Amino acid sequence: MTDTKPVDIIFTADQADRLRAHLFQENQDEQAAYAFVSPADSDECLRLLVHHLVTLGPDAFLEQNATYLEVKPEIAAQIAQHALEGDFGLVEIHSHPFADESVAFSATDTDYALPRFRWFAEQIAQASGRAFHHVMLVYGISSADAFYYNRADDAVQPVRRLLVLESPLQVTAIAPAEVSSAGSAPDETGYAERTSRQIAAFGAEGQRQLAQIKVGIVGVGGIGGLVAQQLALLGVRRFVLVDADTLEVTNLNRFIGAALADAEAKRLKVEVVTRAIQSIDPGARTTQFAEAFPTAAALAALKDVDVLFGCTDTHGSRLILNALSVQYLLPYIDIGTGIFTDGDGHITEAGGQFRVMLPGKFCLSCIDAIDSAQAMRDLLPLDARAEHQARGYIPTEDIPAPSVVFLNATLASLAVGEFLNLIAPYRESASVVYYFMQTQELRRIGASRSPDCVVCGAGGRLALGDLDYLPGLEPARKLGGFPTP
Numbered sequence: 001m002t003d004t005k006p007v008d009i010i011f012t013a014d015q016a017d018r019l020r021a022h023l024f025q026e027n028q029d030e031q032a033a034y035a036f037v038s039p040a041d042s043d044e045c046l047r048l049l050v051h052h053l054v055t056l057g058p059d060a061f062l063e064q065n066a067t068y069l070e071v072k073p074e075i076a077a078q079i080a081q082h083a084l085e086g087d088f089g090l091v092e093i094h095s096h097p098f099a100d101e102s103v104a105f106s107a108t109d110t111d112y113a114l115p116r117f118r119w120f121a122e123q124i125a126q127a128s129g130r131a132f133h134h135v136m137l138v139y140g141i142s143s144a145d146a147f148y149y150n151r152a153d154d155a156v157q158p159v160r161r162l163l164v165l166e167s168p169l170q171v172t173a174i175a176p177a178e179v180s181s182a183g184s185a186p187d188e189t190g191y192a193e194r195t196s197r198q199i200a201a202f203g204a205e206g207q208r209q210l211a212q213i214k215v216g217i218v219g220v221g222g223i224g225g226l227v228a229q230q231l232a233l234l235g236v237r238r239f240v241l242v243d244a245d246t247l248e249v250t251n252l253n254r255f256i257g258a259a260l261a262d263a264e265a266k267r268l269k270v271e272v273v274t275r276a277i278q279s280i281d282p283g284a285r286t287t288q289f290a291e292a293f294p295t296a297a298a299l300a301a302l303k304d305v306d307v308l309f310g311c312t313d314t315h316g317s318r319l320i321l322n323a324l325s326v327q328y329l330l331p332y333i334d335i336g337t338g339i340f341t342d343g344d345g346h347i348t349e350a351g352g353q354f355r356v357m358l359p360g361k362f363c364l365s366c367i368d369a370i371d372s373a374q375a376m377r378d379l380l381p382l383d384a385r386a387e388h389q390a391r392g393y394i395p396t397e398d399i400p401a402p403s404v405v406f407l408n409a410t411l412a413s414l415a416v417g418e419f420l421n422l423i424a425p426y427r428e429s430a431s432v433v434y435y436f437m438q439t440q441e442l443r444r445i446g447a448s449r450s451p452d453c454v455v456c457g458a459g460g461r462l463a464l465g466d467l468d469y470l471p472g473l474e475p476a477r478k479l480g481g482f483p484t485p
């Protein structure tokens with residue numbers, strides 16, 4: 001038997017709402033739907049991202065009642081055709097409207113599943129050689145069960161969990177929870193005792209979630225370093241850290257956990273932050289990328305995180321992180337601060353913002369939060385950057401922006417509080433919040449999806465997963481040329 005990876009299925013909030021309304025109707029008949037999914041395959045797990053849903057109306061069935069459902073052969077053939085022609089995998093979904101807390105597949109469900117799974121896998125293998133990801137999923141009123149066909153073993157395995165990108169995040173565990181190395185018993189690192197004071201505030205289940213999840217942080221400088229340490233204090237134990245920079249003496253006014261010796265030794269920020277995390281929690285694990293973002297390796301490590309933090313404050317990395325979030329259905333929290341001065345030691349304006357993007361609801365591009373011209377300049381390779389500087393297109397010296405610890409810490413804390421609200425909710429969620437330092441005001445802003453958004457609208461990259469190129473690493477397209485006859 002081959003090593004089987006856990007399989008998760010991820011829905012946007014809209015898809016989950018539509019599906020639920022369809023599956024549980026007033027007549028209380030069984031209902032059916034199909035989800036066409038893109039794979040996001042990583043070392044740790046296989047995530048199946050729901051790209052689109054097809055629901056079946058009453059005309060699609062030979063027989064439909066409260067306990068039995070039979071799809072017309074011509075409809076089944078159309079669905080099969082659609083799945084085989086595209087590159088998508090297939091999740092077959094139906095409801096058991098009278099099952100409540102512990103829905104289970106019927107004998108009819110399982111008897112016919114394996115031959116059908118084999119047939120699909122065979123068709124795809126002959127036509128293209130690609131893997132076909134095939135799942136059967138049944139919903140009861142407040143429960144679900146699902147299994148995945150693993151062709152290598154010619155066997156089915158339970159799906160691990162269903163995720164809905166709603167605020168708070170909705171997680172339905174199906175397979176029994178695995179015991180991960182982080183957080184395993186016996187608790188030699190004092191995890192339970194260390195977190196006991198906060199369990200009273202947001203519950204043991206919330207703490208259990210925090211101990212399991214994996215967080216990606218791109219930019220571990222003045223803001224990201226604080227976010228990382230606060231998350232470790234809350235009990236997050238798995239991190240992917242991305243930052244190419246070494247620590248400088250000029251960072252030491254705002255880099256909690258760093259020492260002068262780190263700057264003198266030119267230690268990498270990812271190393272200094274890892275040390276800070278592990279001094280809080282010796283059981284925490286980080287994967288470090290000291291590389292200029294984006295690289296293929298860093299993107300591959302980020303594509304299965306549970307929550308993605310963007311703490312770089314450049315439009316180039318925002319452009320990439322936003323696309324990654326939309327393409328791989330990753331909840332994404334962007335944080336930025338700014339201090340503007342009269343050049344003479346006086347602040348004219350200062351503050352910051354955090355934004356929480358759940359793919360399918362809205363993205364940074366929907367709300368015009370990315371300056372694409374600036375993003376292009378940020379993402380230029382170093383040699384091209386030098387050329388642009390020589391021609392005077394961009395300044396040769398970056399003027400260091402003013403930065404202070406208390407402003408960074410305010411925004412880091414607000415964003416970490418909202419992160420917790422996603423995992424272990426304690427109040428209504430906020431998606432965009434501005435902080436005005438001079439007037440000490442907080443303002444919540446509404447945000448919604450733009451139907452023409454080039455990133456998450458129709459024709460964009462929403463839920464394309466591994467079916468599209470990694471953002472920022474698309475093959476170069478020729479610009480300004482004329483088509484040759």
Ligand SMILES: [Zn+2]
Nearest residue numbers: 105106109138
């Ligand atoms: Zn059934």
Ligand SMILES: [Zn+2]
Nearest residue numbers: 363366453456
């Ligand atoms: Zn968008």
